[in-house]
Amino acid sequence: MESEVNLTKTYDAIVIGSGAAGGMAAHVLTSHGLQVLLLEAGKKLPIEKELRSMEWPYDNPYRGSLPPDQHSLTFNEYTIRNPPYGAGFEKAKHLRSYVGNTDYLKNIVVDERDNPFTGTNYAWVRARCLGGKTNIWGRLALRLSDYDFKAKSRDGYGEDWPISYSDIAPYYDKVDLYLGITGVKENLPHLPDSIFQRPTKLNCAEVTLKDSLAKMGRVLTQYRAGVTTDGLKHNKYRSRCYGRGACERKGGCDIHAAFDSSTGLIYPAMDTGNLALRTNAVVREITIDPQTGNASGVHFIDNQTMKDYAVHAKVVVVAASTLESARLLLLSKSRLHPNGLANSSGHVGHNFCEHIMGPGVAGRAKNLVGKPPTLDDGRPGGFYLTRFRNLAEKNPKFIRGYGFEGGGGSTMFPRGTDAHGFGAAFKEEVRKNQGAFIGMGAFGEVLARYENYVDLDPVVKDKWGIPALRFHYKFGDNEHRMAEDMKETAQEMFEAAGFEIVRVNSRVLTEGWSIHELGTARMGSDPKTSVLNQFQQSHDVKNLFVVDGSAFVNASCQNPTWTIMSLCWRSCDYLADEMKKGNL
Ligand SMILES: Cc1cc2nc3c(=O)[nH]c(=O)nc-3n(C[C@H](O)[C@H](O)[C@H](O)COP(=O)(O)OP(=O)(O)OC[C@H]3O[C@@H](n4cnc5c(N)ncnc54)[C@H](O)[C@@H]3O)c2cc1C
Ligand code: SF4
Numbered sequence: 001m002e003s004e005v006n007l008t009k010t011y012d013a014i015v016i017g018s019g020a021a022g023g024m025a026a027h028v029l030t031s032h033g034l035q036v037l038l039l040e041a042g043k044k045l046p047i048e049k050e051l052r053s054m055e056w057p058y059d060n061p062y063r064g065s066l067p068p069d070q071h072s073l074t075f076n077e078y079t080i081r082n083p084p085y086g087a088g089f090e091k092a093k094h095l096r097s098y099v100g101n102t103d104y105l106k107n108i109v110v111d112e113r114d115n116p117f118t119g120t121n122y123a124w125v126r127a128r129c130l131g132g133k134t135n136i137w138g139r140l141a142l143r144l145s146d147y148d149f150k151a152k153s154r155d156g157y158g159e160d161w162p163i164s165y166s167d168i169a170p171y172y173d174k175v176d177l178y179l180g181i182t183g184v185k186e187n188l189p190h191l192p193d194s195i196f197q198r199p200t201k202l203n204c205a206e207v208t209l210k211d212s213l214a215k216m217g218r219v220l221t222q223y224r225a226g227v228t229t230d231g232l233k234h235n236k237y238r239s240r241c242y243g244r245g246a247c248e249r250k251g252g253c254d255i256h257a258a259f260d261s262s263t264g265l266i267y268p269a270m271d272t273g274n275l276a277l278r279t280n281a282v283v284r285e286i287t288i289d290p291q292t293g294n295a296s297g298v299h300f301i302d303n304q305t306m307k308d309y310a311v312h313a314k315v316v317v318v319a320a321s322t323l324e325s326a327r328l329l330l331l332s333k334s335r336l337h338p339n340g341l342a343n344s345s346g347h348v349g350h351n352f353c354e355h356i357m358g359p360g361v362a363g364r365a366k367n368l369v370g371k372p373p374t375l376d377d378g379r380p381g382g383f384y385l386t387r388f389r390n391l392a393e394k395n396p397k398f399i400r401g402y403g404f405e406g407g408g409g410s411t412m413f414p415r416g417t418d419a420h421g422f423g424a425a426f427k428e429e430v431r432k433n434q435g436a437f438i439g440m441g442a443f444g445e446v447l448a449r450y451e452n453y454v455d456l457d458p459v460v461k462d463k464w465g466i467p468a469l470r471f472h473y474k475f476g477d478n479e480h481r482m483a484e485d486m487k488e489t490a491q492e493m494f495e496a497a498g499f500e501i502v503r504v505n506s507r508v509l510t511e512g513w514s515i516h517e518l519g520t521a522r523m524g525s526d527p528k529t530s531v532l533n534q535f536q537q538s539h540d541v542k543n544l545f546v547v548d549g550s551a552f553v554n555a556s557c558q559n560p561t562w563t564i565m566s567l568c569w570r571s572c573d574y575l576a577d578e579m580k581k582g583n584l
Pocket of ligand 1: 131
């Protein structure tokens with residue numbers, strides 16, 4: 001499906017990266033008739049063969065685990081060892097992030113050795129292939145609200161976004177309709193509803209929890225998944241979800257009911273005839289016209305041959321994911337932009353934020369112990385327990401909020417049974433208890449702070465000779481106080497629902513674990529304290545746009561991908577309009 005790339009042509013736009021943001025940019029710009037070149041550092045994988053969503057564990061030589069010559073980093077390794085994770089892993093030919101711990105994901109997530117980084121501990125999960133992380137994302141698709149966009153006006157911390165919910169709401173609607181989302185309307189001001197397709201069903205234990213929470217004024221709703229449950233007539237590359245249960249296995253969906261950027265956005269964009277795609281293209285620098293200081297194109301290295309190429313465009317759209325985009329801006333230093341591109345403010349790489357996770361609880365619905373098994377994993381997710389802190393009330397210990405993702409019931413691999421012993425008695429214990437399982441884990445807002453940042457390592461380089469990213473990033477007191485509260489409220493809510501508590505997780509997971517990195521080129525109205533304007537256009541370089549999570553002003557506690565794509569759609573509409581007017 002890859003098209004010929006004409007390196008002598010000046011494209012209307014070059015888009016760097018093919019994940020949620022790059023795919024959306026390609027879709028919107030080509031639909032406006034622009035000639036677009038999409039550059040992706042990784043390969044186009046035979047993705048259905050990688051994911052094999054219907055394969056049973058006993059049909060896999062490793063029962064779904066990694067082959068013996070590969071290793072995926074564990075919590076302790078992230079915590080005790082210092083990046084880059086080279087020495088100490090000699091037996092492993094390939095080293096993967098914690099996510100890459102299955103046979104199905106081994107070619108999707110990067111080899112940490114080829115892609116090193118340094119500095120403070122960080123569980124950095126990267127997927128270098130067509131579609132990026134959307135091939136394996138968890139699909140929880142949530143909107144932000146003015147509780148997030150105007151958070152500073154509410155609690156005085158940080159900055160407000162230069163947009164309000166009303167600016168982005170029409171674009172959330174467009175994303176819902178174009179890509180499909182399942183869920184249930186709740187009419188919550190802090191978690192606006194989407195235009196939902198057929199919802200999935202809560203199971204018995206989940207309904208018990210929902211009813212109990214309602215008495216506490218808290219809202220549990222069906223998992224809002226970026227999955228089409230009714231199908232999408234306008235997209236021939238995707239099928240509707242028929243609940244095969246493979247979502248549970250943590251991997252992609254090989255019939256593409258779950259959104260991924262390739263089938264959801266890039267293939268339809270190629271069908272317009274306006275998109276050229278070049279994979280294996282590792283962009284190492286955005287080039288500048290020395291007369292105007294504007295972007296003129298990019299240099300990229302072929303991932304396989306190591307050959308260097310230059311290609312030109314009227315506009316450069318950066319969508320390499322929050323941290324890679326910051327790296328690319330910092331790499332693109334020139335006489336006119338000595339601090340890195342778009343960085344006259346000095347804010348590129350700073351205000352880096354994300355979600356804190358770890359605290360949670362596992363329990364047993366006693367009335368379900370010993371009941372016949374039910375099919376509970378034939379759906380793309382369990383439930384989402386929406387934020388309840390710092391809405392009407394002000395918490396004395398921390399600002400901002402958190403939500404819980406969770407689920408219960410029988411799944412392919414029994415969960416949380418705490419059964420001990422051996423042989424037949426052990427199996428009987430597992431069988432009896434597994435359908436009664438219910439568990440949930442929190443995701444909370446990490447505050448955007450200038451002191452949390454990334455820069456370039458002066459020594460370490462990746463396989464392509466490109467300087468590696470160096471982390472200076474730690475959770476702060478607000479996050480740790482919030483994590484304490486997560487642990488307490490999780491127990492309190494399970495106890496109130498009458499569940500027997502089997503396990504309480506109080507450990508905070510390593511920075512980065514949420515895979516929701518945001519904020520390294522934030523938007524704002526003041527060019528002195530922000531990198532981009534409200535249309536994700538550089539304040540300094542008017543034909544440069546950064547359309548991924550870099551632009552976020554704060555992380556909120558909602559998962560970011562639906563917002564990344566909605567903002568990107570809005571910005572690309574603006575870009576196309578400006579181009580038509582001759583301003584770009
Ligand atoms: C296991 C997992 C679960 C997740 N669950 C959720 C969830 O439930 N909800 C949610 O909202 N989000 C979730 N996420 C996060 C979600 O995947 C990301 O928010 C989303 O993919 C970000 O899109 P992006 O385009 O910015 O980055 P990516 O999807 O990472 O795409 C970036 C692309 O740019 C390419 N690239 C990078 N550098 C260069 C370069 N120099 N030159 C050329 N190309 C380059 C990469 O190869 C990649 O393909 C999850 C992620 C993972 C891995
Ligand atoms: S449950 Fe639905 S979305 Fe999940 S893997 Fe199966 S078909 Fe795909």
